Amino acid sequence: MDRAILAALQRDATQTASALSGRIGLSQPATWRRIKRLRDARVLSGRRVVLDREALGFGVTVFLGVKLATKGRVSLDDFERAVTAIPEVQLVEHVLGLYDYRLRVVARDLSDFERVLRRRVMTLPGVGDVEANVLLSEERRPGPL
Amino acid sequence: MDRAILAALQRDATQTASALSGRIGLSQPATWRRIKRLRDARVLSGRRVVLDREALGFGVTVFLGVKLATKGRVSLDDFERAVTAIPEVQLVEHVLGLYDYRLRVVARDLSDFERVLRRRVMTLPGVGDVEANVLLSEERRPGPL
DNA sequence: TATGAAATTGACTGTCA
DNA sequence: TGACAGTCAATTTCATA
Numbered sequence: 001m002d003r004a005i006l007a008a009l010q011r012d013a014t015q016t017a018s019a020l021s022g023r024i025g026l027s028q029p030a031t032w033r034r035i036k037r038l039r040d041a042r043v044l045s046g047r048r049v050v051l052d053r054e055a056l057g058f059g060v061t062v063f064l065g066v067k068l069a070t071k072g073r074v075s076l077d078d079f080e081r082a083v084t085a086i087p088e089v090q091l092v093e094h095v096l097g098l099y100d101y102r103l104r105v106v107a108r109d110l111s112d113f114e115r116v117l118r119r120r121v122m123t124l125p126g127v128g129d130v131e132a133n134v135l136l137s138e139e140r141r142p143g144p145l
Numbered sequence: 146m147d148r149a150i151l152a153a154l155q156r157d158a159t160q161t162a163s164a165l166s167g168r169i170g171l172s173q174p175a176t177w178r179r180i181k182r183l184r185d186a187r188v189l190s191g192r193r194v195v196l197d198r199e200a201l202g203f204g205v206t207v208f209l210g211v212k213l214a215t216k217g218r219v220s221l222d223d224f225e226r227a228v229t230a231i232p233e234v235q236l237v238e239h240v241l242g243l244y245d246y247r248l249r250v251v252a253r254d255l256s257d258f259e260r261v262l263r264r265r266v267m268t269l270p271g272v273g274d275v276e277a278n279v280l281l282s283e284e285r286r287p288g289p290l
Numbered sequence: 291t292a293t294g295a296a297a298t299t300g301a302c303t304g305t306c307a
Numbered sequence: 308t309g310a311c312a313g314t315c316a317a318t319t320t321c322a323t324a
Binding site: 050 | 151154155158159186187188189190191192193194195196197200201203208210225229232233234235236237238239240241242243244247251276277278279280281282283284285286287288289290
């Protein structure tokens with residue numbers, strides 16, 4: 001039953017407990033208590049607003065794969081501190097594999113992105129190779145529940 | 146002022162219009178009107194629940210960079226149709242650059258991931274090279290507003 | 291400011307080991 | 308019986324005109 005609630009909320013996070021209750025065949029308070037229990041258990045760890053980047057004038061999203069040149073603990077800390085100070089960086093992912101970090105960067109257009117890349121990213125401490133992919137489109141899936 | 150509202154909502158999407166109004170120094174209805182206007186303008190394009198994958202038993206997140214072997218329009222359509230049918234794929238990003246697609250895949254553990262990779266991903270139509278990075282940690286940033 | 295809808299709480303009931 | 312999960316009714320808080 002909890003799975004049904006999570007799946008429904010993933011599909012539409014705006015629906016109310018009473019709307020959900022009808023759908024899954026429970027009373028409204030029972031449904032609400034389950035949602036609260038999931039929240040308290042940190043299974044539902046938050047709600048997030050989705051902003052339309054295009055409507056805000058940020059038409060370009062680029063993924064950067066970054067390889068560090070030097071990889072001591074201090075290097076990682078320095079890099080993370082510096083990269084999180086770049087406003088255009090939406091997401092910093094520390095990964096294991098061909099790259100050390102993966103960044104999601106938004107910019108107004110490609111020339112704006114070039115500025116970010118040259119002035120901000122290439123000057124980060126310890127940066128080695130940088131590889132870029134420009135986002136064309138993306139689709140979110142419900143994921144396995 | 147709208148920027149302040151968006152920033153506050155990005156930090157915490159659960160706060161109410163009245164809570165926000167105090168923070169930004171407007172009346173509650175005025176704040177609510179601004180939020181509604183932002184929704185109507187599709188700047189606020191939705192709300193999403195955040196699930197804790199670990200709490201649900203999915204401890205492994207892997208990013209896959211996929212290069213297609215053949216790239217006609219039919220190949221792209223076939224690939225997208227097939228990849229969106231894999232439940233473990235949370236995110237499909239069509240990109241320009243070294244890779245053609247980037248996938249975010251979750252699995253219970255590494256051996257579960259190996260199953261997904263061998264049975265599901267490597268058998269996708271038109272797949273060429275596949276490169277993987279395992280997520281260690283990630284941090285979301287507010288982004289440029 | 292006023293109204294209706296939703297969230298939240300409390301009191302009570304039925305089931306199961 | 309004790310723990311739990313449910314329903315219904317009452318209250319508070321929020322969204323909305």
